[in-house]
Amino acid sequence: QVQLVQSGAEVKKPGASVKVSCKASGYTFSNYYMNWVRQAPGQGLEWMGIINPSGGATTYAQKFQGRLTMTSDTSTSTVHMTLSSLRSEDTAVYYCSRDLGTVTPQLDYWGQGTLVTVSS
């Protein structure tokens, strides 16, 4: 069965970086794109960006340009999301979610979420 398993919760200080991992299983890793979506406490969903694990091409939301890096490792079926220059507003649950990459978004499986807390 399809599973996306994310790395554990993180606590970071302002200005630091955080790296969150998402390990995929149960499907052909290179056949699906991977999105990253975050949710601040009590708030809605926010799309951050997408990576094509086959080749590593990325597209990031303009809001995160310069601070966000997504990478993929096909040997371990894992994608990584690194957010730098953290500030308190980055405190959120971060989700990975696979997508066929078609025009209509179809985020059909989601990781369990990783809570990132930014606090001095």
Next chain:
Amino acid sequence: SSELTQDPTMSVALGQTVRLTCQGDSLRNYYTSWYQQKPGQAPVLVIYGKNNRPSGIPARFSGSSSGNTASLTITGAQAEDEAAYYCCARDSSGDHLVFGGGTKVTVL
């Protein structure tokens, strides 16, 4: 601010029908997908495209679209449908995805 606009809250009596809407200029060119999220859980895809339901999603969930508005209809709402619902589509550039602000549905 989101390019997709949803009503923040809606309520529906048990067994009745509720229609959630999502408005945005990009919806004239792109279909949406809809996600259900219960507290403390990851979102779940319930509708995508013109009106497609993933396996396991009850038939009481349906989608439609007209002009700049997409709709999610729950026909015969059940207590377990109480959740937040988010629409998602490409933005006006077509290069990025955007989520609506979400609608919190209460089943009375």
